[in-house]
Amino acid sequence: MPECDGGMRFVPFVFTACVLQAFGRDLYDFSIKYLNNLFDADGGHCAGSFLAIFEMFTRYSVESPSSDEDWMKLAYNAALDAFAAGEVPVGAVIIRKNQSLAVTHNDVIGSGSVLGHCELEAIRQAAVAIGDWRLNECTLYVTKEPCPMCSGACVMSRIGRVVFAIGDNKMGCLGGCGCNFASQISFNHSFTYTTGILEQPCRKLLQKFFYMRRTNSIIGA
Numbered sequence: 001m002p003e004c005d006g007g008m009r010f011v012p013f014v015f016t017a018c019v020l021q022a023f024g025r026d027l028y029d030f031s032i033k034y035l036n037n038l039f040d041a042d043g044g045h046c047a048g049s050f051l052a053i054f055e056m057f058t059r060y061s062v063e064s065p066s067s068d069e070d071w072m073k074l075a076y077n078a079a080l081d082a083f084a085a086g087e088v089p090v091g092a093v094i095i096r097k098n099q100s101l102a103v104t105h106n107d108v109i110g111s112g113s114v115l116g117h118c119e120l121e122a123i124r125q126a127a128v129a130i131g132d133w134r135l136n137e138c139t140l141y142v143t144k145e146p147c148p149m150c151s152g153a154c155v156m157s158r159i160g161r162v163v164f165a166i167g168d169n170k171m172g173c174l175g176g177c178g179c180n181f182a183s184q185i186s187f188n189h190s191f192t193y194t195t196g197i198l199e200q201p202c203r204k205l206l207q208k209f210f211y212m213r214r215t216n217s218i219i220g221a
């Protein structure tokens with residue numbers, strides 16, 4: 001990849017303008033911090049990196065969601081909101097009969113509670129929406145495999161199906177870490193699940209977040 005020259009100095013301004021247009025001022029400080037890191041640390045990256053970053057932070061436009069990928073794109077958009085807030089970028093959507101009941105993102109820092117995982121809030125909102133805590137007819141879309149807490153909530157809420165983008169071999173409890181809450185014989189509820197939907201974009205977003213947090217270039221870190 002070629003090094004940036006003087007002509008690339010406009011890129012931060014173009015990038016910032018695009019971010020502001022897409023997200024409003026919530027991401028202003030974030031973008032400035034990120035760009036400082038990007039261009040000061042190693043002399044800058046060039047157009048390829050810029051386009052990749054721009055793509056990463058561009059929301060999906062989904063007019064009439066009807067497929068797993070469509071709904072996961074909306075979960076990805078929610079994950080972008082988490083990123084902008086300095087939260088681990090994971091988003092969730094719950095639907096029933098192809099109708100959205102909840103769209104949430106992680107809010108652990110904002111709420112000051114580990115209960116701020118997006119799946120828990122989505123389950124809560126969905127129950128309110130249908131007036132029933134039993135979510136047998138519902139599907140949860142989430143950009144990362146649910147942790148023990150959220151996998152447990154899926155069981156307890158009797159969720160019908162879970163779709164997640166990327167697996168988590170450390171904390172994921174739908175098979176990722178070795179245990180699978182979706183099909184524990186002793187549990188009184190089991191559910192189906194699908195993985196790998198929109199995997200690469202969701203993985204890149206998480207990787208970018210943790211890279212930036214390691215390099216101390218993100219708000220809330």
Ligand SMILES: [Zn+2]
Nearest residue numbers: 117147149150
């Ligand atoms: Zn969780």
